[in-house]
Amino acid sequence: MTIYLDASASTKIDNEVLIEMRPFIEEEYGNAGSMHTSGLKAAHALNLSRKKIKEILNVDEVIFTSSGTESINLALKGYALKNKSKGNHIITTKIEHHAVLDTLEYLEKNGFEITYLDVEENGIINPKKIKEAIKENTILISVMHANNEIGTIQPIKEISKIAKGNNIIFHTDACQAGNSESLKDLDVDMLSLNGSKIYGPKGIGILCKKNSIRLEPLIHGGGQENKLRSGTENIPNIIGLAKALDIAQNNIGEYKKLSTLRDYFIQELLKIENTILNGDKNNRLPNNVNITFLNVEGEAILLMLDEKGIQASSGSACTSNSLDPSHVILALGMPYEAAHGSIRFTLTKDTTKEDINYVLKEIPEIIKKLRGISPVNLTLEEIKNV
Ligand SMILES: *Cc1c(COP(=O)(O)O)cnc(C)c1O
Numbered sequence: 001m002t003i004y005l006d007a008s009a010s011t012k013i014d015n016e017v018l019i020e021m022r023p024f025i026e027e028e029y030g031n032a033g034s035m036h037t038s039g040l041k042a043a044h045a046l047n048l049s050r051k052k053i054k055e056i057l058n059v060d061e062v063i064f065t066s067s068g069t070e071s072i073n074l075a076l077k078g079y080a081l082k083n084k085s086k087g088n089h090i091i092t093t094k095i096e097h098h099a100v101l102d103t104l105e106y107l108e109k110n111g112f113e114i115t116y117l118d119v120e121e122n123g124i125i126n127p128k129k130i131k132e133a134i135k136e137n138t139i140l141i142s143v144m145h146a147n148n149e150i151g152t153i154q155p156i157k158e159i160s161k162i163a164k165g166n167n168i169i170f171h172t173d174a175c176q177a178g179n180s181e182s183l184k185d186l187d188v189d190m191l192s193l194n195g196s197k198i199y200g201p202k203g204i205g206i207l208c209k210k211n212s213i214r215l216e217p218l219i220h221g222g223g224q225e226n227k228l229r230s231g232t233e234n235i236p237n238i239i240g241l242a243k244a245l246d247i248a249q250n251n252i253g254e255y256k257k258l259s260t261l262r263d264y265f266i267q268e269l270l271k272i273e274n275t276i277l278n279g280d281k282n283n284r285l286p287n288n289v290n291i292t293f294l295n296v297e298g299e300a301i302l303l304m305l306d307e308k309g310i311q312a313s314s315g316s317a318c319t320s321n322s323l324d325p326s327h328v329i330l331a332l333g334m335p336y337e338a339a340h341g342s343i344r345f346t347l348t349k350d351t352t353k354e355d356i357n358y359v360l361k362e363i364p365e366i367i368k369k370l371r372g373i374s375p376v377n378l379t380l381e382e383i384k385n386v
Pocket of ligand 1: 008067070099147148173175176194195196197205
């Protein structure tokens with residue numbers, strides 16, 4: 001038996017998505033730049049997918065990239081490098097995905113000034129802090145829509161208004177938001193999204209932007225994607241992303257019902273001694289449960305869960321090879337020693353109450369075993385006072 005509770009790392013491709021992709025893997029493999037029937041068919045599919053995404057999100061322009069990470073790199077580096085004559089200051093938060101944080105760190109080494117804002121203890125940014133951080137030379141603000149670790153949802157529309165009022169470009173990383181938040185009419189200047197978190201294919205992303213925004217391309221070559229992203233277009237993945245986004249954005253109401261199961265899961269987990277819910281209780285993704293089990297190592301919990309067929313995550317999948325505690329959990333004010341035992345369970349569209357009950361049966365045993373061999377057994381207050 002396998003119970004997959006890692007939807008924020010990757011989702012299974014929807015069958016309807018797979019059906020639309022398949023002909024373009026098996027039969028219609030022409031290059032969208034070629035001047036023959038197969039090529040034209042590919043180009044037609046590319047145009048249709050782009051048109052569909054533009055309509056779903058009501059955006060001016062869609063650039064296909066190889067991933068969410070590349071979309072974010074293009075947005076941040078592409079904008080900063082092209083517009084440095086306007087200023088060199090960029091504002092973001094401490095809880096962004098590494099695709100944002102590491103890209104901005106790179107810009108910092110190359111002459112840009114970055115402000116990393118603190119979030120409140122519940123993992124939500126206070127828009128007032130953004131307003132206060134704006135300076136004469138601020139050109140760009142980047143704040144994620146939903147956090148990949150603790151699921152908190154940021155006040156994007158409010159931040160967008162602040163940016164607009166100050167003539168600053170606003171980018172949002174919406175990679176985790178596609179299933180539960182309506183992204184239409186979000187009215188941001190740039191938006192990044194990927195296929196793998198919305199029941200679409202991996203290795204495909206989009207950057208949406210307003211026409212007026214000028215970017216410096218990061219990848220040079222054949223001039224595809226309006227010269228902004230060279231390289232042969234991945235037609236099956238592009239078709240898959242468009243279909244997955246269509247399904248996701250048209251089923252938000254249904255998806256949000258997961259919050260009932262989420263809340264039941266959280267309520268039962270918190271009955272275990274010395275556990276803490278990370279992030280906001282209500283203002284979080286309908287499928288996100290992030291719990292700190294004090295005095296145990298997250299990695300040890302994951303291994304024991306996996307033995308029972310339960311797949312979850314500690315921190316984010318991208319950094320789980322490192323033993324450092326999550327930067328997101330630390331940004332919530334959790335002490336270093338306590339941040340190690342954080343586990344993220346992210347429910348899928350197909351997760352059932354039976355699945356959750358099975359996990360709830362196994363977890364207390366695992367925690368008890370691990371705490372039995374732990375050299376310390378402290379409460380959060382005690383850890384804070386050490
Ligand atoms: C997954 C994810 C990314 C990176 O997307 P890839 O397609 O894996 O490159 C960026 N930001 C957030 C919030 C994510 O969840």
